[in-house]
Each structure stands twice: as structure tokens, then as C-alpha cells.
Amino acid sequence: MNSQPVLGISACLTGSAVRFDGGHKRMDFVMNALGQWVTFKPVCPEMAIGLPVPRPALRLIQTKEESTRMRFTHAPHDDVTEKMADFAERYLPGVAELDGFIVCAKSPSCGMERVRLYDENGNRGRKEGQGLFTAAMQEKYPWLPVEEDGRLHDPMLRENFVERVFALHELNALRANGLTRHALLAFHSRYKLQLLAHNQAGYREIGPFIAHLHEWDDLEAFFVAYRDKLMTILQHPASRKNHTNVLMHIQGYFHEKLTVRQRAELRGVIIDYRSGLLPILAPLTLLKHYLAEHPDDYLLTQNYFSPYPENLGLRLAVS
Numbered sequence: 001m002n003s004q005p006v007l008g009i010s011a012c013l014t015g016s017a018v019r020f021d022g023g024h025k026r027m028d029f030v031m032n033a034l035g036q037w038v039t040f041k042p043v044c045p046e047m048a049i050g051l052p053v054p055r056p057a058l059r060l061i062q063t064k065e066e067s068t069r070m071r072f073t074h075a076p077h078d079d080v081t082e083k084m085a086d087f088a089e090r091y092l093p094g095v096a097e098l099d100g101f102i103v104c105a106k107s108p109s110c111g112m113e114r115v116r117l118y119d120e121n122g123n124r125g126r127k128e129g130q131g132l133f134t135a136a137m138q139e140k141y142p143w144l145p146v147e148e149d150g151r152l153h154d155p156m157l158r159e160n161f162v163e164r165v166f167a168l169h170e171l172n173a174l175r176a177n178g179l180t181r182h183a184l185l186a187f188h189s190r191y192k193l194q195l196l197a198h199n200q201a202g203y204r205e206i207g208p209f210i211a212h213l214h215e216w217d218d219l220e221a222f223f224v225a226y227r228d229k230l231m232t233i234l235q236h237p238a239s240r241k242n243h244t245n246v247l248m249h250i251q252g253y254f255h256e257k258l259t260v261r262q263r264a265e266l267r268g269v270i271i272d273y274r275s276g277l278l279p280i281l282a283p284l285t286l287l288k289h290y291l292a293e294h295p296d297d298y299l300l301t302q303n304y305f306s307p308y309p310e311n312l313g314l315r316l317a318v319s
Contacts, residue, residue: 202233
């Protein structure tokens with residue numbers, strides 16, 4: 001298995017001149033920063049169905065029967081919906097091996113959300129559509145981290161996507177190396193604090209589920225069910241409130257090891273983070289310092305401290 005996460009990506013976002021107008025939408029963060037840590041598998045669904053570059057623009061049409069079709073803007077009777085569906089059917093089985101996918105916003109083939117819909121007379125409708133390729137992919141793989149370039153400019157959504165990609169990559173690697181109960185339990189143990197930061201209700205639900213692992217004879221079936229639950233929890237962006245809860249929980253491990261002054265300093269930094277006066281990097285850095293001085297076997301395993309490569313600098317941008 002590839003030692004790096006493998007991401008599908010709309011080819012135009014890599015800088016390939018495959019857009020309808022012969023241009024591209026190269027994204028610096030994706031190619032310059034994230035690209036150092038992942039392997040990309042580019043695809044342009046529109047070129048894959050045989051369309052040239054440049055080509056007439058496409059749009060999504062919502063018919064009177066409430067179905068969504070993909071047709072040329074200036075030739076509304078030329079319909080390529082079936083061609084796109086056929087391509088998706090051929091291509092999507094390979095997506096099961098990926099760790100995530102980055103798609104092009106607003107595209108009638110790749111847009112993840114808010115793609116403009118038109119009626120059959122060419123009148124502009126609401127931005128409620130989804131690109132046909134991406135819609136098929138998300139229906140087939142609801143657990144797969146998928147994000148679009150526009151949304152990746154949001155620091156919280158960017159961090160959440162990258163975090164999910166690296167979590168799924170680790171889980172996929174575990175499966176590739178051969179599923180065992182011990183490996184699954186160890187994986188979940190490493191992710192406990194991370195899950196708590198994302199969604200407390202989900203954390204409370206998945207705990208009893210993993211506790212009944214011994215009742216499952218089919219580990220592959222368990223893996224599929226566990227993956228769905230894990231990725232659903234991680235899809236909730238970690239909130240300041242939940243992070244504070246986790247930080248306070250970690251603080252408790254050092255209660256007997258720190259001086260009165262150190263405990264007060266740590267609590268003050270966590271409270272300042274909760275109040276929005278400090279970024280999360282501040283309490284995490286202090287906790288890592290104390291963890292280096294006072295190692296704890298459980299905390300040292302926790303993925304919460306380093307859910308992705310620190311060089312990406314994502315925690316510098318999020319609150």
C-alpha cells in the first residue's frame with residue numbers, strides 16, 4: 001500500500017489545462033503544501049467522456065420531471081447525462097482504494113454543492129445542484145472525505161478534510177496489513193481523544209460498538225461498519241467547546257506531576273483558548289511540553305496531538 005494518502009482530484013486543480021475554456025484552476029495549497037504529503041490521481045470527467053479542450057460550456061438542467069440532466073449551454077438538446085453516468089460506473093470502483101477526493105467547485109460534473117440549476121427554457125434557478133460525477137461518488141462512498149477547492153479556503157473545513165484523509169489512510173493501511181481484533185482496538189484507542197473533540201454524542205455511541213468487537217465473526221463486516229461510524233464522527237468539525245473538554249481531560253493526567261504554578265498556568269492557557277484569546281496551538285504546545293517531561297503511556301499514543309503532518313501549519317490558521 002502507498003505510504004502516503006492517495007487522493008483523487010479534479011485535474012484542473014492540479015494546473016492541467018482541461019477546463020472548457022482551455023484554462024485551469026490550480027490551487028496553491030493543494031499542490032504546494034498538501035502535495036508534499038499525498039499522492040494525487042487526477043481525472044477530468046468531462047474529458048473522460050470524450051469532450052475536447054476547449055469545448056462548449058455545460059450546465060445542469062432540472063427537468064419538469066425533477067430529474068437532473070447535463071447538457072450544453074448553447075445546444076440544450078445535446079444531452080451527455082448518460083455518458084457521464086457510464087463513465088462514473090466504470091471509474092468509481094477504483095475510488096474505493098482512495099483516501100479522499102478534491103473536486104472542482106461549481107462544475108456541472110464535479111461540483112460538490114451549490115451548482116447552478118437551470119430549467120428547460122434556460123432560466124437560471126437556485127444554486128442547489130451537485131455535479132453528476134461527484135453526486136454518484138458520494139452516493140457510492142458516503143464515508144469518503146470529499147471536499148471542493150472553494151471550501152478548502154475555509155481554515156476549519158481545510159483542517160477537517162485533511163484530518164479525515166489521514167485518518168482514513170491509517171485505517172485503510174490497517175486493513176491492507178490484515179485485519180485483527182488487536183489492531184482494530186489499538187487503532188480506536190489512539191483515536192479516542194480525537195473523536196471526543198469532534199462529536200461527543202458520536203464518541204459515546206462508538207465506544208460500546210467497539211467494545212462488542214469480540215461478538216463479530218466477520219472482521220471485514222465490522223471494519224465496514226466501524227469505518228462508517230468513524231468517518232461520520234470526524235466529519236463534524238471539532239468545536240472550541242469540544243476541544244476545551246479534551247484539553248481539560250488531558251490536563252487531569254498531569255495533576256499530580258505539576259506544581260501549583262504550572263497547573264494554574266496550564267488551566268489559564270486552556271481558559272484563554274476557550275474564550276477565543278489564544279489559538280488551540282497554545283494549550284497543545286504546553287501540553288506536549290509537559291508530556292515530554294512527564295511521559296504517559298496512554299497520552300503518548302493519542303493521535304489527537306498530531307492528526308496530520310505539522311508542516312502543513314493547519315493549526316496555525318484555525319481557532
